[in-house]
Amino acid sequence: MTPRRPTKHRLLSPVMMLLLASLFWAGNTVIARGVVGEVPPFALSFWRWLLALVILLPVGVRPVRAQWPLVRRQLPLLAALAATSVAAYNTLLYLALQTTTAINATLVASSMPVMIILLSWLWLGERAGPAQLAGVLLSLAGVLAVIADGDLGVLAAFRFQSGDMWVLAAVFSWAVYSVMLRRHPTGLTPMALLTVLVALGVPFILPFYLWEMAQGLGFAVTPSTIAVMLYMGLFPSVLAYYFWNEGVAAVGANTAGLYAYLMPIFTALLAVLFLGEALRWFHIIGLALIVVGIGLARRR
Numbered sequence: 001m002t003p004r005r006p007t008k009h010r011l012l013s014p015v016m017m018l019l020l021a022s023l024f025w026a027g028n029t030v031i032a033r034g035v036v037g038e039v040p041p042f043a044l045s046f047w048r049w050l051l052a053l054v055i056l057l058p059v060g061v062r063p064v065r066a067q068w069p070l071v072r073r074q075l076p077l078l079a080a081l082a083a084t085s086v087a088a089y090n091t092l093l094y095l096a097l098q099t100t101t102a103i104n105a106t107l108v109a110s111s112m113p114v115m116i117i118l119l120s121w122l123w124l125g126e127r128a129g130p131a132q133l134a135g136v137l138l139s140l141a142g143v144l145a146v147i148a149d150g151d152l153g154v155l156a157a158f159r160f161q162s163g164d165m166w167v168l169a170a171v172f173s174w175a176v177y178s179v180m181l182r183r184h185p186t187g188l189t190p191m192a193l194l195t196v197l198v199a200l201g202v203p204f205i206l207p208f209y210l211w212e213m214a215q216g217l218g219f220a221v222t223p224s225t226i227a228v229m230l231y232m233g234l235f236p237s238v239l240a241y242y243f244w245n246e247g248v249a250a251v252g253a254n255t256a257g258l259y260a261y262l263m264p265i266f267t268a269l270l271a272v273l274f275l276g277e278a279l280r281w282f283h284i285i286g287l288a289l290i291v292v293g294i295g296l297a298r299r300r
Contacts, residue, residue: 014250017243018259024243026106026266028236032094033102034275035228040217041094044232046202046209049086051233053198060195067192077184079200084177086201091208092170100163101277106267108167110290111142115175123179135293142289145282190245198237264290 012020032044064071071078096105114135186193219225247259264287271277 012243014247018247018251019262021240021244021247022259022262023266024235024240026263026270028232029093029097029102029106029267030270030274031228031231033097033105033271035225036098039219039225039228040212041098042091042205042209042212043217043219044094044228045087045091046205047229048090048232048237049198049202049205051229052237053195053202055234055238056191056195056198060191063189063192064195067188070187071192071196074184074186077180078186078196081177081180081186082197082200083204084173084180086197087204088173089170089177091205092166092173096163096166096170098163100167102271102275103264103268103277103279103283104164105167106264107142107283107286107290108164109171110264110287111293112171112174114290114293115171116178119175119179120182124183135295138289138293142286142293145286145289190241194241 032041035044093105093109117135188196268277268279268283272279
């Protein structure tokens with residue numbers, strides 16, 4: 001059996017926390033797509049994480065202070081982790097959503113476990129067995145089906161949407177972060193690590209945000225944009241991470257990982273309901289190939 005934490009009083013069950021984390025992350029993609037043309041991508045990324053930092057500081061300062069010698073010794077590593085996760089992954093995703101749909105973006109991004117397996121093989125020398133290789137190929141086929149909109153002619157002519165390529169860049173960035181964290185564990189508590197990564201990630205985004213403003217790309221401060229920023233800063237940035245970490249601690253990483261498969265489903269449902277996006281046959285085939293491929297790739 002998977003080791004569990006001692007039972008403590010919770011307002012929400014571990015299953016409900018994992019479901020909410022997946023839902024909040026799906027909402028992040030759908031809302032980012034919904035405000036295209038209203039809020040530029042770098043502005044959305046910068047203000048999301050700045051607000052998240054403001055929310056985190058009251059509870060994150062104490063654990064960071066308690067582990068400050070460990071933080072100071074690992075500043076270059078932590079900066080690299082922040083650049084590839086908080087800064088690069090989310091900003092690249094928002095760039096992608098300028099030219100691709102929320103459904104496409106989340107389906108391509110769902111190939112992330114396979115990208116991590118490939119990088120672990122190349123970087124850490126972790127060998128992949130036949131089942132894992134088959135899983136990688138199946139997931140790759142699913143990603144290509146989504147990117148090509150089910151048209152083999154698109155694959156032959158290599159006419160991919162630029163947004164889908166940005167999603168792949170985001171997936172690669174997060175895979176680098178994940179493998180780097182595995183190779184160099186920080187020893188920090190989850191709250192201390194999240195607070196430090198957000199604090200270090202915001203300055204990486206700032207120059208791009210300033211460049212964006214210099215191009216005349218801004219956004220109007222209205223009740224709707226304020227609501228968007230508050231959602232982005234609180235739900236997918238703070239609560240989703242907290243719920244996910246608590247859920248993983250309660251049910252184990254392998255079981256919790258299954259709930260990540262709900263993100264494409266939640267995103268598709270929300271995108272159809274609120275954005276009017278169409279769920280096409282190649283989305284369903286692509287999702288099926290990706291999920292089966294990930295299932296094979298996770299086998300040892």
